[in-house]
Each structure stands twice: as structure tokens, then as C-alpha cells.
Amino acid sequence: MRNAAAIISQLRQDALRTLTPPPRLTISEWADRYRRLSPESSAEPGQFRTSRAEYQRGIMDAVTDPTVDRLAVMSSAQIGKTAVLENVIGYYISQDPAPILVLMPTLEMAQAFSKDRLSTMLRDTPILRGQVKDPRSRDSGNTMLHKTFAGGHITLTGANSPANLASRPIRIVLGDEIDRYPASAGSEGDPVNLAIKRTATFWNRKIILTSTPTIKGLSRIEHAFENSDQRRYHVPCPDCGEYQVLAWANVRWDEDRPETAHYVCEHCGSCIDERHKTAMLMAGQWIAGAPFTGTAGFHLSELYSPWRRWSDVAADFLQAKHGGSEMLKTWVNTSLGEPWEDQGDAVEPVGLMARLEEYERDDIPQLAVSAGVDVQKDRIECSVVAWGGGEEAWLLEHAVLPGDTARPEIWQDLHELLTDHEPHAVAIDSGFNSSMVYTFCERRRFAFAIKGASGFDRPVVEDATKRARRLRNRRKIGGSPVQIIGVDQAKVLVHSRLRQVQPGPGYIHFSEAAGCDDEYFAQLTAEKLVVKHHRGRASQEWVQQRPRNEALDSFVYALAALRLWGGLAAVIARKERAAAMPAGEAPAPSPARRQLDQIIKDRKRQMNGVTRGSGSFVSSWRNN
Ligand SMILES: [Zn+2]
Structure with missing residues (x-):
């Protein structure tokens, strides 16, 4: 009897343990405790540290803020956005299982994300290991684009593939690079709206939209950011201590020497050297520019990136400026993270x-x-x-x-x-x-x-x-x-x-x-x-x-x-080959090559009565 009582007591304890919710962690706490970056996808593999790019903390923790329903992250490249998305996925798998949808511009990009990012995270982050069955094992029921885990599942798809967009209800939507989505998923309509519709039944849904912007007035992420509380990252000047948003206009360099780039404080005019950036980022804070109505918006440019120096950004700018308006547009979108304003697009x-x-x-x-x-x-x-x-x-x-x-x-x-x-x-x-x-x-x-x-x-x-x-x-x-x-x-x-x-x-x-x-x-x-x-x-x-x-x-x-x-x-x-070849030393074609050329010539003549084998418009032209 004692034995049975002990068993029951043990069972009760086990049941209680499974019922006890996991400790309430924010996503940044979860990432700092559990997340390991994989060598294939990170230049800095090993333990993830939010403080490496301190601005990530505010973004990640907004996801677990119960008052936030939606996030709009409008940013440049090179600010660590993908790691943030991965952390969100990892967090929900291990802490708060839910049906998750990851929407990429194309199906191929969804496949690449699953293979190069998701599966390596599931392999290298110990708390996630074993949570999702390897698709290679039989009876796992998992594929590259659909994976189940206790209490939830994750579906990955492309905005160009309407089939996967219109099925199961979803609680967590991650829409990445939404400005690169097609206007319509097949004939089904706007892919972002299709994804959002699927969250309708969840009171605790999260819709996370991220992108580098494109053209002003057309950019999806710009629209989402404008309807958010528009948070910008303010950092203090190491000299006067005043907080400010890093602005491109305040990056200066000696003419034609982008390597001399530095930042000029908008309050005291002091020249801030790149080496102060880490400390400035650590002391930074997100400040909203508009009232909060459920959507947390974040804007970041490459000027904040710990992986890009101001001199790199200036060098890119000079190159883009020289390359004409298409390159300048790309630079404004991907380096400043800002939509490009076409100057009316009228040419005088x-x-x-x-x-x-x-x-x-x-x-x-x-x-x-x-x-x-x-x-x-x-x-x-x-x-x-x-x-x-x-x-x-x-x-x-x-x-x-x-x-x-x-x-x-x-x-x-x-x-x-x-x-x-x-x-x-x-x-x-x-x-x-x-x-x-x-x-x-x-x-x-x-x-x-x-x-x-x-x-x-x-x-x-x-x-x-x-x-x-x-x-x-x-x-x-x-x-x-x-x-x-x-x-x-x-x-x-x-x-x-x-x-x-x-x-x-x-x-x-x-x-x-x-x-x-x-x-x-x-x-x-x-x-x-x-x-x-x-x-x-x-x-x-x-x-x-x-x-x-x-x-x-x-x-x-x-x-x-x-x-x-x-x-x-x-x-x-052909011209480059000819230029590279020393004059007078053109090798004679091999007998096999000559034979082949003759066959091609004859065949062309048969197929196209007017063509005399040179294959150009001109030759056929003259013979008409
Ligand atoms: Zn200052």
C-alpha cells in the first residue's frame, strides 16, 4: 500500500510539474540563457548575447509584451534581424508553443531559411534539441516546410505560393522582407492580409512584419511603420551626454576619404569616433514618436550596426552616388533603411x-x-x-x-x-x-x-x-x-x-x-x-x-x-578573350572543332534558307 501511495504521490508531482508554466522569460532573456548561434549561419557562433547589438532587446521584448499585437520593423540590412526572428521562433517552440507561420517572399527563400537557419538552430540550441523531430526520421511527420512540436507547429512558405497561405489558423505570424512580396499571392490577394486573416481566432496573436523598405508611398513596411508608435533608437553623445537618433546627415568625412568618417553630435558639435559606438549602443533607448495603438514600430539604419563601420557606410554611399539613381535607391533602402522618394520620376x-x-x-x-x-x-x-x-x-x-x-x-x-x-x-x-x-x-x-x-x-x-x-x-x-x-x-x-x-x-x-x-x-x-x-x-x-x-x-x-x-x-x-590572346598566336581550331563548325553551318543553312551561317541579323538581312 505504501508503495501505491508513493507512486500516486510521484504521479501527482509529475502532473504538477507539467502543469506548472515555464518561468516567464522575455525573448531576450530566453535568448541570453539558451540560444546558440550556429557556425554555418553566424560569423560569431556560440552563445547569443543581446548586448552585442543592444537595440535588439527592445524589439525582442516587444514581442512578449502582452499589450503589443503587431510589430513593424523597418530597417537596413546588417543589423541582426534574422537572429531576432530565429529567437522569436525558438522562444515560442520552447516556452509558449503555438502555431507559427513564417512567410518569406518566395518558396525558395522559405526552403533556404528552413535548411540554413531553422534546422541549424534546432540542432545547436540545446533546449530546442529533440523538440522537433528530424524530417529524415521515418514517422516524424515533418518536412522542410512544416514541422510539428509539442503544443504547436511551424509552417514556412513563400508569399508567391497561395496554397499554404489559406489553411490552418495561426497564432504567430512572422512576415520577413514584406516589401519583396508580390502584390497578390496567385489570385488570392495581398499575401500579408491573407496571413493576418488566419490569426483572427487568437486573442493573443502576434504579427511581426519586417523589411528593408522600397519606394515611398508603395512600401508595405513604410505603411506599417507609419501606423505604429514609430520607435527610434536614441543614443547618448560621449561628450555632452545628450540623446539623439543617429542621422546620416551628421556623418562627415574628408573629401574622397570615406575612411575618415565620424559622427558629429547634433547638440555639442563634437566629433564622435567609431570606437565610442559600442558604449553608445549599450546606453541607448527606444523612444516612440507617435501614440501607441497596439503596433510597436522600430526603425534602424546601418549606422547602428555593430557589424558595419560608419566608414563602410560612407564608402558604400560614394560608390552608389557614382553609380546613378538605381544604385543610390538601393543604398537608401538597404543602408539607411529608408524608403526611396522618386523625385516625381519626371525627367526634364x-x-x-x-x-x-x-x-x-x-x-x-x-x-x-x-x-x-x-x-x-x-x-x-x-x-x-x-x-x-x-x-x-x-x-x-x-x-x-x-x-x-x-x-x-x-x-x-x-x-x-x-x-x-x-x-x-x-x-x-x-x-x-x-x-x-x-x-x-x-x-x-x-x-x-x-x-x-x-x-x-x-x-x-x-x-x-x-x-x-x-x-x-x-x-x-x-x-x-x-x-x-x-x-x-x-x-x-x-x-x-x-x-x-x-x-x-x-x-x-x-x-x-x-x-x-x-x-x-x-x-x-x-x-x-x-x-x-x-x-x-x-x-x-x-x-x-x-x-x-x-x-x-x-x-x-x-x-x-x-x-x-x-x-x-x-x-x-569574345573581345576579352581576343584581347588576352597575344597577337599572331591564335591557335588553329582542332580538326574536331572544324568538323563541328561545318556541321553547325550546314544545319543552319538547311533550317534557315536565308542564313549564311554567321548567325547575325545582318547577314540574313542583306539576303532578303
Ligand atoms: Zn554632444
Whole structure:
């Protein structure tokens, strides 16, 4: 009997122990006690220390603050954000099991996170070891993208994959890099909203959204941060002790010497050296800039990062500034963690007029020539462009050919114009008088019938596999092959290049001889990128400011033609090889190689009656 009583007492003790909640820890306390960083994913493996980047404490502990329902972390890269997300996951698995959703921009990124981050944490952090069964063990019921543990489970998915977004209820949502999500998960709608909907049944839900921002007015994380209490990290000056937010404007360096970068206190003007940063961060505090209504917002720039020096940030800035507006935008987003404000995205035609040059085709370091053709009812407009390394461009001619595009005469004019310039590739808009365009292109290699499609996530030209598949399918149904051009992205690219002031990669050269007059520049700058709001969601749209824009379209098509031809990289590689080879020592091709070349030549001749084997547009062109 005594024995039985002892057993019952033991059982009761065990039951009580399982019922006793684990000690109430904040996430930073949990991480400082239990979390180990893995060698594969951390430059500093071993025990995690919140104090290594003290600002992480406020972010992590907001997650376990019962009054906080949502977090918006708008930040630069390099501030340790991923470790924070991992700690949140580890905490909930070990301290407060719950259904967790980790949402990444793409399925591939979710897989990489699971493999490189989550599984290494589960392996190397002792308190988590054994909590989640290894997916390799039979009957674990676990996969790379779905893992169960006592009291909860974790699902990882991509915002481009709607299937996983609409099933089970979720208590903890971690949305990472939300500015890189597509506008819609398939046809299901905004992926962030889909994820949030799944938390509806939990009173104690947590929605944690993080990202580097993108474009002002369009950025998801900017929107979330603006609706938060907007906390910024204030650090004291080592000289006067006054607290301040680290601002880029106060980073100074000697001209052209970013390695001399230091911080100037906004209160006492004293020059603060990098070596004080650690102490300043340790003494820092988060201060809200707006009333709290359930969402804790955090902003951080690279200036706070213990892993980046101010001199590194300054050097990056100088490089980005030199590289033009696209690089500067990336720097503002990823180093300052701030949304990029496009200066209206309108380019002033007057500014372009001022940079007219004189150049001869023979003087241009050209690697290829392409043409873009816009077809209207009563005329054809054609831009012929020479391209150098890094797609530096020289407009050779913008021609307007008048005539009825339903009649063959004007197409003969186009043929003659192109014969003059001998472009490697031509792209012709097939939106108007399509059959004439198809006929024209069918007889010529490297003449592409194209169709513009909208959508800012659509690339200028599709990748080779997609294009090949599309062409096969078109042929199956007897249609003419048409290439889809992502015009929105192409126009963004052209506009950013028009704003570039330094000749070099990306720069566009114009000359009066090429036909660049007031009207040409007015057309080239006829469209403006504006932000529109529809049902509460912001989106970008190109809006035409004046009736005609053919110069812009033609230039965009010439760029598309170059990329469809796809030979620029090959030409550069060939030239580099030729340059590297000592003169007069070009090795003769081996007999096997000569044989192979002959076979290829013959086959091309059979397949394409007009091609004489050189594989260029020009050769087939001349023979038409
Ligand atoms: Zn000071």
C-alpha cells in the first residue's frame, strides 16, 4: 500500500510539474540563457548575447509584451534581424508553443531559411534539441516546410505560393522582407492580409512584419511603420551626454576619404569616433514618436550596426552616388533603411537638350546595334541604338516614316532604313497591324514581333526557357511567335538612365544628327511614374503627360531587341578573350572543332534558307 501511495504521490508531482508554466522569460532573456548561434549561419557562433547589438532587446521584448499585437520593423540590412526572428521562433517552440507561420517572399527563400537557419538552430540550441523531430526520421511527420512540436507547429512558405497561405489558423505570424512580396499571392490577394486573416481566432496573436523598405508611398513596411508608435533608437553623445537618433546627415568625412568618417553630435558639435559606438549602443533607448495603438514600430539604419563601420557606410554611399539613381535607391533602402522618394520620376526635356553631343558611328566603342520600331496607323517610328559595355547607349537615328502601315510600301521603307544601319536585332511592336508585323519578322532572323505587357514585377524580357516554351506553344496553335516585353520595368530603367549624368555604363548619348530635337525629347519624357490608390492599396502606374510618346516606346523596344538578341555578354567575352590572346598566336581550331563548325553551318543553312551561317541579323538581312 505504501508503495501505491508513493507512486500516486510521484504521479501527482509529475502532473504538477507539467502543469506548472515555464518561468516567464522575455525573448531576450530566453535568448541570453539558451540560444546558440550556429557556425554555418553566424560569423560569431556560440552563445547569443543581446548586448552585442543592444537595440535588439527592445524589439525582442516587444514581442512578449502582452499589450503589443503587431510589430513593424523597418530597417537596413546588417543589423541582426534574422537572429531576432530565429529567437522569436525558438522562444515560442520552447516556452509558449503555438502555431507559427513564417512567410518569406518566395518558396525558395522559405526552403533556404528552413535548411540554413531553422534546422541549424534546432540542432545547436540545446533546449530546442529533440523538440522537433528530424524530417529524415521515418514517422516524424515533418518536412522542410512544416514541422510539428509539442503544443504547436511551424509552417514556412513563400508569399508567391497561395496554397499554404489559406489553411490552418495561426497564432504567430512572422512576415520577413514584406516589401519583396508580390502584390497578390496567385489570385488570392495581398499575401500579408491573407496571413493576418488566419490569426483572427487568437486573442493573443502576434504579427511581426519586417523589411528593408522600397519606394515611398508603395512600401508595405513604410505603411506599417507609419501606423505604429514609430520607435527610434536614441543614443547618448560621449561628450555632452545628450540623446539623439543617429542621422546620416551628421556623418562627415574628408573629401574622397570615406575612411575618415565620424559622427558629429547634433547638440555639442563634437566629433564622435567609431570606437565610442559600442558604449553608445549599450546606453541607448527606444523612444516612440507617435501614440501607441497596439503596433510597436522600430526603425534602424546601418549606422547602428555593430557589424558595419560608419566608414563602410560612407564608402558604400560614394560608390552608389557614382553609380546613378538605381544604385543610390538601393543604398537608401538597404543602408539607411529608408524608403526611396522618386523625385516625381519626371525627367526634364530641357536638361536632356543640354547634353547633346556630336559623335560618329565609327568612334563609338560599340558592341552591338539594335532597333526598336513603334507601329502606328499612319506611320512607323524607329530608333536605332548602338550599345557599349554595361548597356551604355548612343542613339544613331530616330526616324519617322510616314505612310499607311496596312500597305506594303512603308514596310519597304523600314527595310531600307534598317539596311542602312545593319542592326544585330530589331523589335517591332505588334499591337497594331499585327499581320504585317508578323510577315515582316517571319522572313528575318533576329527580328522580333513583340507585345508590351504591364506589371512592375515583369522583367524587360522573359528568361530563355520561358521564351522557348512560349514560342513552341504559339507554333503548335499555328500562331506567329510574339515576345512579351515588361514595359513598366523597361521604362523605369530608361528613366533612371536618363537621370544619370556621368557617361559610363547605362548612360544614354544623344546627338542632333540622330534626330534629337525638342519634339524627340518631349516624347522621350512624356510619361511620369505616379502612385495611385485603389481600394486602399497603393500601386505605381506610368501616366502619359502629353499625346505622343513614340520616342520613349521606340527606345524601350530597342533595349528589348538588344536583350532578346542576348549577345552582348557573348560579344564582351569574345573581345576579352581576343584581347588576352597575344597577337599572331591564335591557335588553329582542332580538326574536331572544324568538323563541328561545318556541321553547325550546314544545319543552319538547311533550317534557315536565308542564313549564311554567321548567325547575325545582318547577314540574313542583306539576303532578303
Ligand atoms: Zn554632444
